[in-house]
Amino acid sequence: MPSTLASHVEENRQRTLEELKAFLRIPSISAQPEHDADVREAAEWLRSALERAGLEKARLIEGEGHPLVAAEWLRAPGKPTVLFYGHYDVQPPDPLDEWLSAPFEPELRGENLYARGAADDKGPTFLWVKAIEALMATTGELPVNVRVLCEGEEETNGAHIGNWLEKHAAEIPSDAIVVCDTEMFARDWPSITVGLRGIVYVEIEVRGARNDLHSGQYGGVAPNAVMAAAEIVTALKDRDGRIRVNHFFDDVEAPSEEELAQWAALPFNETEYLENEVGSIALTGEPGYSVLERVWARPTLEVHGIRGGYVGEGSKTVIPAKATVKLSCRLVPGQIAGDIVRRLEEALKLATPAGVVTSLTVLGSAPASLVDPSHPYLQLALQTMSGHFPNPASFIRCGGAIPIVGKFQSALRAPCILFGFGLPDDNLHAPNEKFYMPNFWRGIHVIADYLRRLADRPS
Ligand SMILES: [Zn+2]
Structure with a gap:
């Protein structure tokens, strides 16, 4: 048994990468019925990865639509319980001829791993699985209680997880929900999203x-x-x-x-934003508000x-x-x-x-959702993330919606912590989707570190 988590992660780097590639090779396109068997294969793959990581009762929850994948490890009495969410389905890869490598043949080019689902959301999901695995492998236990609830129809707005939560939330009491399905503000500028329109x-x-x-x-x-x-x-x-x-x-x-004040300190350049992202002759919008205020x-x-x-x-x-x-x-x-x-x-x-x-x-x-950034679990998440990146982490918002956040918060009455490990140029839902692998490896450490620090707090 390796002595430290860092050496465990280092020694298993190649195996971890191969496993992630195997996950990415499964074309789990939830929008296309001809891929139903692939979606199920991805669910089953994730279930067995959770089991290999050391979690218990790893199972599929059947219902209308694609199965949920659940697991748990509840052997830390008196410690907080963290529920991890992720999704194993992906967007269709079209237009295929714009991909430089095949969407379901993951390819490492430079520091980026290219494949459909690399950033949304198989890479970020697999990094917390690996954090759990590394903790189990190096200490034989987890510092807190852990639950997992993943879905396979996030990209199609499926009702399964919401319906299940409405009926079964009481069976999965949790103190916090960790979601890794958002992005950082910019490379090396770690962020936690606390507001969604x-x-x-x-x-x-x-x-x-x-x-x-x-x-x-x-x-x-x-x-x-x-x-x-x-x-x-x-x-x-x-x-x-x-x-x-x-x-x-x-x-x-x-x-x-x-x-x-945090938004004002972000590395945001209005001219670059206008030229590179928007591409019009001017920005428009409500007078008296900054660009970030207007979009967030x-x-x-x-x-x-x-x-x-x-x-x-x-x-x-x-x-x-x-x-x-x-x-x-x-x-x-x-x-x-x-x-x-x-x-x-x-x-x-x-x-x-x-x-x-x-x-x-x-x-x-x-509905819009808001996570209270003053919640101690959010503050701890911010401190933890700051320790693993060149710049301090900030709370940001997102102009779009992630409906599951509101559903989790109201069903479980616990805060959602949206650790962002993706980058703005990851090409989500577009050709040449990729994940910046340095964030994958950092992410494993962020999550492991966070669970350890949470253990010091009463539930
Ligand atoms: Zn996603």
């Missing part, structure tokens, strides 16, 4: 005349549904980027001064598409009778989806011009 997605239908009309015969009298749609969307948000929906901001909870802590209203009228080749002189607008609002902590829908409906009534009728249909919603 939610979303309300709606479709607005605008109806004018009974059917499309000739603009020579009826132009000047008939209502134009596309013009009306344009008037409506511009009434909802002005040209300065201010959302004009009554009471829209009433429940917005602002980030703390401390959080804002302010709600949005964006139009995704307007359909209506004639958009084919050449000209057709038509007055459109119908137009459809796809629109969404990103929500921030404090905002409730149902309230925002009602306020949008009222704003739509006010914005609807004469001659047309409008209706609004909700296509989907997810």
Whole structure:
């Protein structure tokens, strides 16, 4: 038995890498039914990896959709219980011809391991499995109690894990949930995500005349549904980027001064961001807020598409009778989806011009989630991560949603700790997805170290 965790990890480096590659070779694409057997194979592979790591009761939990993978080790009485989450399914790899190496033939180029799922989320999942394995191998036990609950339909928004949690949360009491499915702010700038925006997605239908009309015969009298749609969307948000929906901001909870100070200290360059990431001639948005505040802590209203009228080749002189607008609002902590829908409906009534009728249909919603950064487990996570990287770790937020975070927090009443080991250029969901392997090896140490430090805290 090697004496230290570091030497154990070092001595098993090659074997660990080969195992990760084997996991990545399984094309567990949850969106495509022809890959159902592969998704199951990945579940089974993960189950046996958990067992090999030394966890007990490693099992698949069947239900509607792809199986959950669970395991536990509960032999540290009086110590906290940490639940690890990850997902073993991946996005489809298309477009295939843009990959420099085959998506399911993992290839190490430089310090990056390229494969579909390398960063999202097999690499980050496997690193905590290896942290558990290294602790078990070097000490014969774990410093805290551990549970595992992984899913195979994260990429398809499957209902299995949420439904299971609703019924069985009481069977898996936990003090903290560790999720490794996010990214660091930048290379060498470790981060823990504590805020995720939610979303309300709606479709607005605008109806004018009974059917499309000739603009020579009826132009000047008939209502134009596309013009009306344009008037409506511009009434909802002005040209300065201010959302004009009554009471829209009433429940917005602002980030703390401390959080804002951390954001201001991040290595963020607005010019580079504009040129390299956005690629437009200027950034837009709400006046008075920094870019990071606008993408992390302010709600949005964006139009995704307007359909209506004639958009084919050449000209057709038509007055459109119908137009459809796809629109969404990103929500921030404090905002409730149902309230925002009602306020949008009222704003739509006010914005609807004469001659047309409008209706609004909700296509989907997810709440925003916030983890309390002052929670001692979060503070400990920040300190632990800081010790393994060149720069201190910071709490950041994410403009998108990770619905499982809210589900875990409300079902288990415990904080979710989102350790980010991915990098912004990992090409998630895109060709040439990769994982920066130095973060894989550091991640093993971060997680092992975190569990050890948690053991010193009462549960
Ligand atoms: Zn993911």
